[in-house]
Amino acid sequence: MHPNGYAQQKTIVTISIQQDPEPVDPMIYGQMLENVNDSVIYGGVTDGNGNVLPHITRLLKELDIPVMRWPGGTVIHEYRWRDGIGPRKLRPVVPTYAWKGKENYQFGTDEFLQWCKEINTQPYINFNMANHPLYGGTLWEALDWIEYVNGNPDTTNGGRLRAAYGHKEPYKVQYWGIGNENYGPWGRHKEETAAGYGDRLAVWAGTIHSKYPELHLLGVGHTAAWDSTVLEKSGQAIDYLTQHYYVVSKLKDGQLQNPDNTLFAPAKMEAHLRLLSNLLGRYNKSKAGDPVRLCIDEWNNRHSVLENGEYKFTRQSPRRQFDVAVAAGMLNVFIRQSPVVGMANYIFPVNGHGLIRTIGTNDALKTPLFYLFKQYRQWMTGSKLEVTVKGPGITGAAAAATIDGDCKEIKTGNEQLTYIDAAAVRSSEKGIYISLVNRSWNTGREVAVTVPKGYKVTQTWEIADQNINAFNSVTDRDVLIPKIRTVNNRKGSYSTKLLPCAVMIVKLVRM
Template identity: 35%
Template sequence: MAPVEIQIDPKRVISEVDPRIYSGFTEHMGRCIYGGLYDPGSPLADPETGFRKDVLEVIRSLRVPIVRYPGGNFVSSYRWQDGIGPRELRPRRPELAWLGEESNQFGTDEFMQWCKEAETEPYICLNMGTGTLEDALGWLEYCNGTSNTYWANQRRKNGHPEPYKVKYWSLGNEVYGPWQVGQMSATDYAKTAFQWAKALKLLDPSIELVACGETGYAAWDGEVLNTLAPMIKYHSLHQYTISAGDHMVNVTGPAGAEKGIEITKSLIDLARIANNVEEDITICFDEWNVWDPKRAIGSLGAEEHYDLSDALAVGCWLNVFVRKADVVKIACIAQSVNVISPVMTSPTGLYKQTTFHPLYLFANLMRGSSLALSLLGSPTYTGPTQPKWIQHLCPPALLDASAVLSEDGREIRLALVNRDAERDAEVVCAFAGVRVREEVRVYEVWSAEGLGVQNSFDHPDKVGVVERAERVEGGKLTLKKHSFTLVCFTLE
């Protein structure tokens, strides 16, 4: 088969890659908070804060710019006021999203402290289920208030004289969903969220608001954008792709997210035109990952065990965000620890799942300017997809790619997923207007054991990153079947 040609022109910049696309999400769900990032009494935790030191270290290695909190579905029945003040006085409450109990031992102040130690910025999702606008205003005042007012003083009383200056606030979570406490129609949501936005901005004009969007291709997205465009800075999207036990379904799923992003971009443009909005509105993809909710939920707390196929799907997800750098400015992998997560803890340690490795490589290397690229000659996949319409609306190529010009302008970096489970791919990289050195650095995520291989506590390194220097003549590379490869070309 003729090699696939990848044409890259470093002058065709799509946009800066916003580092916030490598953000995270921690929800009071399963073992994400309790037994995950917060584990008081554990020998692995800081004796004072109860924060797991190994978790903090791994989060810092991912250079996570923002972490969303406290849900997710959890937030729709959460009373933030229960999670502040002396721990022994905090009430236990029934928890309606995952039908458990909330001890409130970890709350707003603990989260702010954890963010500081994780070297990340907090992003708070407001309760638009059981919560009122008054609750939301109180939470904002508690976090950001500088006046001599009740909630700001409560924060001071709890030992935090300085405001936390939380910039990102979202107006509810998945309010459209029948699974949601406080589900609303798009019309009702948009009307309520508009009023909330007005009041929140009056209290603190410096905050940036995120509207609750759906998949990007739902009727909800258009209606909500039309009403909220004058009030928001971001429209959120949520999508989880599933493997349904089929590798190609798994790795082509992110093409559905890419379509959702393209449609949302048009919906944003329409809403801005209709509302005379001059300021940019961009996408905050604040929940994404590979997850089959039917496979791991309930008492297991959605603890997915990922294999190599899932790692490649995560590579394809991140390629989408880099390619769409002009409109996706924030993306939060759901979630950061244990729950649907690349990081799994036990009382005695942690291991990195297969999906950790492409995320780590992207977060550390795929920064700078996103470059347009053309893929010539990669066969198109036409088999089953999820959703089915991917097959006929946007059938993906077997090879998936994104490119950046590094922040220092010295390297062109390519992230490549050979989705083909059967065949290696021969590739020729052609650079317009620049010369590159033949010596390249290659980072590969692959296993001879095949697509089903997983890491575990007993075998934490079955899938990792193999780094090597290679000589690439005429831009020719061979990508192993079912592999993720990041190649760094140095400009001459």
Template identity: 25%
Template sequence: MKATVTAHRDFTIAAIDERIYSAFLEHLGRAVYTGIHEPDHPTADANGMRGDVAELVRELDIPFVRYPGGNFVSAYNWEDGIGPVEQRPVRLDLAWHTSESNRVGIHEFMAWCDTVNTRPMLAINLGSRGLDQARNFVEYVNGPLGSYWGDLRKKNGRAEPWNCRLWCLGNEMDGPWQIGHKTAEEYGRLANETAKALRAFDKGLELVVCGSSNSDMKTYPEWERIVLEHTYEAVDHISLHMYFANRDGDTQTYLSLNHKLDRYIATVAAAIRLVKANKRSKRDVHISFDEWNVWYHSNAEDRAVLEGNAGWPHAPRLLEDIYIFEDVLQVGCILNTFIRRSDVVKIACIAQLVNVIAPIMTEPGGPAWRQTIYYPYYFASRHGRGTALNLSVSCPGYDSIHDDNVPWLDIAGVHDEAARTLTFFAINRHAAESLQTEIALQGFGAARVTEHKVMTHENLRARNTLADPDAVVPRDGAGARVADGLLTVTLPPHSWQMIRVTLA
């Protein structure tokens, strides 16, 4: 089977915002405790943060980490996480039916961000609380000395403001499961008034308003229109969330889910344009896709805790999906979609980062390791920065419940002009046939293949585990070459590949 692609230097989509390779860390399960924080671990630093996990996070080169939730934030009192650790209260978390020790709070998280070379994207509780605690939280984090909140921050060990620029105005407020769930009208008015107050403190803050929790919500996409009618002039982004599952074992249908994702983005982009036109506005609002990942493997195991049958455990094993090779292909398709939608998607956060539906897993007191999905995320973050190319693709396809004529080839291209490189991320969805792929490189001049990585496995259910952490890993590819402006490469059945080309 053959696929042909044209990549032209002048046919571009947009500059890729590096923040599409961001992540999410919630006080949920073992994401924080025995995830990033384990004071008794052999690799722990002076702040009790695991050094082995920090090393794996640094490898990913994550621009921002969203924190502390998620559903958790909608009943969270941020003040519980400041002051002497031994004096912090233990709270019951209604979102995940667990207990929260508050041993990690804003000071510890911010110090960890410095350790792993990332920046914070902080979420504000607009569920059980509101405008006043929102402005107090922002002032505590960013306010000057000589003010109440700035001086309290100094008393708690940090004199200089952290200068956090990126703030989320609540989480999934359209969801009936959310503590403090609101209608679009209720939430839109609260979010706008909160945004106005925060901008009175600092007009340069970047604010994210809640969009739909998923595209199957009954209120979607009217929720986006109503919320933006209230907030358009006061915010910078609207958030979207989506999780991906293969519950019936149909790989072809599963691997077409990113077409549903693409329509979701396109629909919300249209709602943004509609509100902009209605308001005669000159401002642009973009999409923050700040929760996305595969999530279904652990659902049965999670039921006892989530239904309250386990009491109120602290940091139990929750949402610990053990990813398989099939999920490598899915994550690759999702990342390609964000690259191709880089004109409107400016932030995206894999949910989550450690242990909880995460690319990194840990064993308490033991090692940390990379899950299968770590690798497509790693390569995209490292090499998917630059300008997204508007590729012309011709390839046979198949019909799915999510779209007709889904091409067997899913591909995204990135031109990094400063580094003089072209990078292509390609997935062959076909179970049995290789794709003989030709990519015409037009307007780029002389080129040569300098890096080629392949992920494939004879078993779609192969996984990396504590006992076998390297069962599914990338390997060097062979056979990709450029001749007379044509890049040729063979994509084996059910494979992910990255091909990097250096320009003369």
């Protein structure tokens, strides 16, 4: 290592422009709302009475969020949509079993859909498909919900009811999820087998599509074996399988422990997505119509903080520099695995791991993830390009990634994982954007990017800090903010240096 803290060996990143590059769906930059008792909706997006907070709405508009999932999540297993429509003073207040809080139904279907329109995002609504005899939803309730949301106000009962409540025009919601983690005993739901869920999904999705063929339906995915069975049972009637991935980070005294476990977690997720991509590739050859794709509709980096000798999960831990590296690594995976990955939903946009943290009722701060999502949404869209990375790294076994969710079936070994992670896209304007992530926690890395012929580097965007545990706070909100630099590089290679856990996006334009 050099005395300045940078590794001696450079990493070489090479970009190849294919003849017909595959598209990157901007829906991978989606978000999710769920009332998890951590001020995500009430005290986050809205006040405690469900009234939308204008200063939060203004910030969310900046992000140009393409899709928003709601109302859950585990809480969907007990959510009754009819309790969230009509006169607000008549709506019940009920305890939530899943998260030990309460739901007052003040931010119900109409409030959510009007808010989506205000921030210019597409809604994605999740049905209650739980199997609890009292709390579980039914297919007829799901059909009624669709009719209430999308029904003609002159010819359907649901549409007439919506109009009577002051919303005549149909909302035209296209995305509907059928179930949530039905493989597990979460909330008001008992564990199901893949065959049992697949049979039920076939009935639900088949019935819905027979009446509403224009809708996009999402079924629950999990392991490769689960997905294979669900596809066999109901694949012809769905458009997506949903997958969930949660990186797990341990913090002691504000410091990330065993950093490699966290920083290389996206690589384990990518191995699982490749496995599922191969499965879908085989299945889609025989599917009539559009292919089934993947939606990673729950993902983030969960912090467990050491308290009284025990690591405890919390949503209150601030988003730090290492979280920027992890989130960028996950987004890079979604780009590389496009178009099989056609949607993703980070949890959550406000508070609870969020991109924004509320301060009282009239103020909020931007976490570094706010800037990351905003820049990826602006620059990292278009068509994906092939990227080759050659440089020092670590084996999968040595990294020992800690990530919960669907990829636990992946076993790591001697596969080499470079410290520098990279993804690249070509925009509709023919510009090229290259995302570089330094997965080293204690070593700066020098990177040489081979610039494609006919292009030059003009700008870089970067979030970096000497301290990988740094974060924005009420008293210092600008610790982690982007630095934009103008570059005039006409050479065939562009060299740069990345601090540990730094994220940089390099902009190239035609000469």
